[in-house]
Amino acid sequence: MEKKKTKQFKIFRFNPKTDKRHYFDTFDVPYEAGMTVLQALNYIQRNLDGSLAYRSSCREGICGSCAMHINGKYCLACETQVIHVKGTVTIRPMAHLDIIKDLVVDMNPFFEKLKAIKPYLIPGDPDEGAERIQTQDERAYLNTLVDCILCGACYASCAVNGFDEDYLGPAALAKVNRFFMDSRDKADEQRLALVSDEHGVFRCHTLFNCQVVCPKNVNPTANIANLKRQIIARSLTVKFSKKGM
Numbered sequence: 216m217e218k219k220k221t222k223q224f225k226i227f228r229f230n231p232k233t234d235k236r237h238y239f240d241t242f243d244v245p246y247e248a249g250m251t252v253l254q255a256l257n258y259i260q261r262n263l264d265g266s267l268a269y270r271s272s273c274r275e276g277i278c279g280s281c282a283m284h285i286n287g288k289y290c291l292a293c294e295t296q297v298i299h300v301k302g303t304v305t306i307r308p309m310a311h312l313d314i315i316k317d318l319v320v321d322m323n324p325f326f327e328k329l330k331a332i333k334p335y336l337i338p339g340d341p342d343e344g345a346e347r348i349q350t351q352d353e354r355a356y357l358n359t360l361v362d363c364i365l366c367g368a369c370y371a372s373c374a375v376n377g378f379d380e381d382y383l384g385p386a387a388l389a390k391v392n393r394f395f396m397d398s399r400d401k402a403d404e405q406r407l408a409l410v411s412d413e414h415g416v417f418r419c420h421t422l423f424n425c426q427v428v429c430p431k432n433v434n435p436t437a438n439i440a441n442l443k444r445q446i447i448a449r450s451l452t453v454k455f456s457k458k459g460m
């Protein structure tokens with residue numbers, strides 16, 4: 216029987232309870248076409264080092280739990296084919312979030328920011344029980360916006376999140392635009408007020424990292440740009456109306 220090829224994996228290790236600093240462990244993993252990085256991690260954990268910690272659940276790009284830094288790019292381990300990664304596969308945890316162990320980070324700050332922007336429909340007038348009709352075009356606009364799986368790859372790739380820990384970040388800001396653009400939502404001013412301060416949309420430096428890494432093509436950069444435009448348009452309207460224009 217033909218022997219399988221092996222690939223070298225270099226993996227970030229750190230246990231804050233016992234280690235003074237992080238280090239990398241290397242493992243040789245037998246692979247074949249079709250094997251994902253997540254499957255390689257499973258192999259390592261089951262056969263080479265049972266103490267390796269990482270997150271995963273769905274194994275098919277839906278749950279968002281396996282986002283990590285693989286050879287220079289944040290991506291989903293379950294959607295990354297080993298044969299597509301050139302040379303040694305170097306894996307690091309997501310940046311800007313505290314490490315719990317190895318590749319597992321504390322996602323709480325990420326989800327707290329998401330909670331802060333009220334990620335749900337605010338329908339306005341009390342119309343309990345009334346059906347909120349949406350046209351096909353109105354729904355089509357939301358098609359990519361609702362695809363976010365909250366993996367956090369955009370958050371980790373964003374340099375601004377690295378120096379401003381209060382910055383809401385690409386995922387939360389894109390989610391604001393998702394509800395702002397929803398015809399059933401009636402909280403435009405409330406939503407724009409939430410993202411107008413120094414930790415909101417104007418903190419974005421339009422680096423496009425979030426757009427590049429998003430595994431679902433949500434394009435947070437464009438969503439943030441739309442919110443900036445909306446806020447600026449409103450401020451201009453106020454100035455004009457004060458001059459009686």
Ligand code: FES
Pocket residue numbers: 270271272273274275276277278279280281282291292293294
């Ligand atoms: S395991 Fe669910 S997205 Fe990768």
